[in-house]
Amino acid sequence: MEISARNKIKGVVKEIKKGEVAALVKIEGSTPTAISAVITKESVEELGIKVGEEVTAVIKATEVMISKE
Amino acid sequence: MEISARNKIKGVVKEIKKGEVAALVKIEGSTPTAISAVITKESVEELGIKVGEEVTAVIKATEVMISKE
Amino acid sequence: MEISARNKIKGVVKEIKKGEVAALVKIEGSTPTAISAVITKESVEELGIKVGEEVTAVIKATEVMISKE
């Protein structure tokens, strides 16, 4: 399966914090890049996302902003 | 200024493609990570974003999905 | 590949309109459901999306609103 989302960042799950509905998943990339994702707890469970696992953060380009010093 | 958006990825602008309303900005991170952002052409011009410049991609955690092989 | 996005709607591409940066892709589902997606023109070209093709619209649950009469 290929998806139109332009941004895919590979990393390892470092932490999962579950609420009732949402879950915060922290991913550590190969560089100091750390990515936080808020997805449904249901997704975490259906995909079986676990700490230590390799995953890819997927981000649609229209969701990315740019800041400048 | 600090912003609540959890994800900030530093990089260098590699390419800017402007449409009438939107603009596609491609950023190259310190690792093979490349980030694409679709922002308004107006933002590109007001912030004076140029190829070769250091910028930060900013992404709200609720916009990040996770995929697994 | 599995993705955390909760919503996947299958359909057939009915129309593609390309701008300089963005593209509007219209998908017709198996029911009167028609879905419009604004994605980058680059994605349309890299995935080779064509009218008549079967695709899946993918939507993160945090992007869905609910309205009531």
Place this chain on the structure above:
Amino acid sequence: MEISARNKIKGVVKEIKKGEVAALVKIEGSTPTAISAVITKESVEELGIKVGEEVTAVIKATEVMISKE
């Protein structure tokens, strides 16, 4: 009231799961299409969304991605 969001999918609320802040609402369309929405618990309560009720899922076109096998 008319809204610029391009995508409106009618269905019946099948399940509501409330967290402290967010709520997950599952909607069943007229076809096998099931839609999940994460909205604030406050919205669920103010709009009085209940299981069995007819609602419309509303999605802005810029939030829709496309995937291809």
Place this chain on the structure above:
Amino acid sequence: MEISARNKIKGVVKEIKKGEVAALVKIEGSTPTAISAVITKESVEELGIKVGEEVTAVIKATEVMISKE
């Protein structure tokens, strides 16, 4: 029709700039608040949005970030 989106800001359309696919609509609120929206050109045309018209900017709460000096 009521919608779950928490944020509704009334204003008057001050400017519309159309691209091939997207359109930038600038709204002036009753206070110095100016709101920019990027919506499809199709929406601008189907809703018949014109400069000088009263409209409401609608924003889902999960799309709002907070910054602090």
Place this chain on the structure above:
Amino acid sequence: MEISARNKIKGVVKEIKKGEVAALVKIEGSTPTAISAVITKESVEELGIKVGEEVTAVIKATEVMISKE
């Protein structure tokens, strides 16, 4: 720091409701404009957002819809 997000609305934090993962922050603008933001509880804590404090709601233009009576 300057950010590409087009919409910045100043206000005062009126209410914070924390869930396990998400938090709902209500901001009151200088006019009857009230803004609700759903951000991570982590952001609320790291930025030290408190009731009574001046903050800015930041919204990317691609996330704004328009409705018309």
